[in-house]
Amino acid sequence: MRTSIATVSLSGPLTEKLTAAARAGFDGVEIFENDLIGSPLTPEEIRERTADLGLTIDLYQPMRDIEAVPDDVFARNLRRAEHKFRLMRRLGADTVLVCSSVSPQALDDDALATEQLRRLADLAQEYGIRIAYEALAWGRHVSTYDHAWRIVEAADHPALGVCLDSFHILARGSDPAGIADIPGDRIFFLQLADAPLMALDVLQWSRHYRCFPGQGDLDVAGLVRAAVRAGYDGPLSLEVFNDVFRQADAGRTAVDARRSLALLQESAGLTAPPAPVVPTGFAFVEIATADTARITPLLTALGFSRTARHSGKPVDLWEQGEARILLNTDTDTGTGSHRPDPSLTAIGLENPDPAAASARAESLLAPVLPRRRAPRDAPLDAVAAPDGTEFFFCATGRTGHPNWTGDFAPAPHTPGGIGVTRIDHVALTQPWHQFDEAVLFHRSVLGLRPHASIDLVDPYGLLRSRAASNSEGTVRIALGVGASPTDDPARPQHVALATDDLVTAVRRARAAGARLLPVPANYYDDLAARHEFAPGELETYRELGILYDRDEKGEFRHCYTVTTGSLFFELVERTAGYDGYGAQNAPVRLAAQRT
């Protein structure tokens, strides 16, 4: 089906919105009236610009407070409408959105609404225009789609149909199954938006917190299926009012939007892009630094050994158990991030079928990176995430796949370690304007399952955190975002290393000179109040600076190194069943990092 996006969903002047929509691959746009009014281009120029970009104008919107009003008011409304029909002819738009009235002048009189909408449709028809009548969730008398349809059905006019909006329908808890009762050719338009579930006045919810399908909690795919079953074959169009998207770069938002629609079409069974291939583990994390001396003492103290060196690039492989860290001093190849050095730049994910994973990523508009960075490198499929982190699809040591470790020549080293077995999780701070985009990216492109969003208390604001993992918990990525856009540069990333015996690992790391984050004594007094421990257990945690959490299923012990550049490490021991990240302890960690 054709895809479309409302200009109100994107930031900037109208011309930038149109360009962003076209570049992201949309077929058409809905033009929001205020965007046209604020534009220095004439309607004819907008028509031409849109056509040059390969876009159609699928909807002009919105016309408000038209129907079910006293005669004199309706006469003025018809006059106003005719002005807009003339404008639409200049613009080359043939469908206009009419929202159900919110005016205090509107009467609770379906017959009057029917008659006036029929007269409006008569006028529209003279201009070759169709009216798509939509029930606003907060409409004064008409607030449900079936009510809007009853009025349209009664008016029985070829230039009058309904516009269905997933937000207005699902936010009110209406059952979209009833859409099947509407003949497909009377559904003139389908507007799509998702939203997180919130107990908020529906108008405020709609105006500020809509998001793209797949980023919220509404079953938008189910609604699309119902409309398609009814015979709707117009565009799938996104109309999203969102305070953050309004500020974000229009080009990025448009790509995010297009990815959301691609995923929605897949969920609704309308398309079958390459299937997701869920990663099974971490192959490596890559750290960029201009000077390895900034990080190697810490890696050594954490039990890592330099086991190999890349044959063509200044990249070292450090290993311990199945945890692998690449140290890259070729800072020219960085991601352009302005984070302090050292910083985390790339993550390798073990993938059952790297080529298929890459094909899916490409179908979902992920920026696919060159497969081969240097002539002799093993070709590796990789994509860039919204925060610039590069994700490589790896098949470490598996025959029949390019083997990235083959690019490395073994270096002499003494086996050792503190008991780190693998990478438990990676925590990535996202750009403030791209948090929803990042969650959708990790879900759709990387095949991870997002968990609930939680707030973490930092001394200088609330941070938001949302983990995404595979179902076995062998790939876990915690996405975080600061309290405000000004926070971005300050937030470090971190790599959590798993061990089966944290106490021993910490003792060894400390003995080897690792600088761990100090934990206040008050924390342990509180732990003693909250839980009972085996004799000596709490004292050991207190001595070593270990944090502790427990849920119904298991236990979590963890501690942190101090931050180097924009990076720190965590050591974690999770017993079977514990599926969290110690969020209970985050305020203590964040306070300690601010001290």
Added chain:
Amino acid sequence: MRTSIATVSLSGPLTEKLTAAARAGFDGVEIFENDLIGSPLTPEEIRERTADLGLTIDLYQPMRDIEAVPDDVFARNLRRAEHKFRLMRRLGADTVLVCSSVSPQALDDDALATEQLRRLADLAQEYGIRIAYEALAWGRHVSTYDHAWRIVEAADHPALGVCLDSFHILARGSDPAGIADIPGDRIFFLQLADAPLMALDVLQWSRHYRCFPGQGDLDVAGLVRAAVRAGYDGPLSLEVFNDVFRQADAGRTAVDARRSLALLQESAGLTAPPAPVVPTGFAFVEIATADTARITPLLTALGFSRTARHSGKPVDLWEQGEARILLNTDTDTGTGSHRPDPSLTAIGLENPDPAAASARAESLLAPVLPRRRAPRDAPLDAVAAPDGTEFFFCATGRTGHPNWTGDFAPAPHTPGGIGVTRIDHVALTQPWHQFDEAVLFHRSVLGLRPHASIDLVDPYGLLRSRAASNSEGTVRIALGVGASPTDDPARPQHVALATDDLVTAVRRARAAGARLLPVPANYYDDLAARHEFAPGELETYRELGILYDRDEKGEFRHCYTVTTGSLFFELVERTAGYDGYGAQNAPVRLAAQRT
């Protein structure tokens, strides 16, 4: 009455919170448990630090999910409580907040709650501690203050009383009149917070959107009166969870908080600070620039003449009608703002009693500026607003008051002008973290009345705007704030000049070379659809770039100059009764300013 503030209301580590509270003049603090747990100081060190700062610890908070639970759970809860009582003894705190349980384990059994709270109070008494039991608005079984009081009354224990929280009481719509039924000595604590009215889940509302009394819509003063009438004589304590305050400078927030309490005490009839003296008009606006040539061509084109020069400083007075503009090239005396040059730095307000206005400002913790800048200057009372703008209290040309115009020597000039009569309003962009503070400042310190907050659509986000005016509308200040903290430096201020004949004024200004903001042709097509005009009227607006608005009472015509530095001018004509600022046209203006 003593004043107190909860540490959770302020940003930063505990020690910074304590310092900020003490510097702002609070008598005591509530210590929020997480602030203590995250602090590297021991309880004894916190006790000492607090005492050194002259603060008492009025409350330790909160203890949660204690009461009305099965026996085994209660045994664990008592154990946990005893840990906290020991901690409080070390801390020197004698009152603890116990919130009504939200635990799914809690039973709907008042007798059980009563018995367990009595046992908790027995234990507390051994440690010399008092329990203040508070009904959370979202408590599982106990969610209203009268219910909490019934349980406390039944328990009948000297170490058990209630804590009243204005948010929990007023947000649920409970009538605070019932507080009179509680003996004053059984009200152990009074927590105060305001909030804007929102149709939002009460827990989310409470956790993110509380504000200081006077900044929201709740009648906190009425509640305080009820508690005082009941005999409460403990501290008035602010407990405010606010996403913005969490990020803001603790020192500023503490002063804002203390000002809010001073105003609350006045509203509740507990104190009688110097009465507000409402300003009657604008005396002048002052513009700082390193080079007058950047602004004088525009002032000249707008009909201003240089009428006088300060006898001791490089400051020129430009006049037209009753509109006065000071041009100050002594940039050393600037406000330290980093706005582009030229910028608006000060505003003179005509005041019936400048000395009294200044006394009120000082009593409300406004930073009072030196009265005399240079030895021979007329002494002028002035304060700095939260955004750094200096407000002078003036009595221009009135005998018996220092006359600031006496510092100026007349300069030869030819009378002229385009018909500007006076300053209509000034629009000041506020620092993102200080918007609520700014509104309260303009209300309490300057004696203006704040109007409703509205959202304005800018191409790159929603701006918030809130006007404050005197009742005659002769002083109007529009406070604005950008979509995010990163927006601050980009937003200009502006000065709106009143005329009785905008069309003539614009023709003259254009003829004199004023560069006015271009208005898109589409705007006039939309105006034609919305309103009917006299023949030729709309064409004149279109020709001259005049914007138009109408409400039930009157009409508003206005246009803007282009921006110079961080400043632009507006020319406005308002007919009697129109009380707005053309918000309807703001998106067009904002879009044009972004083009």
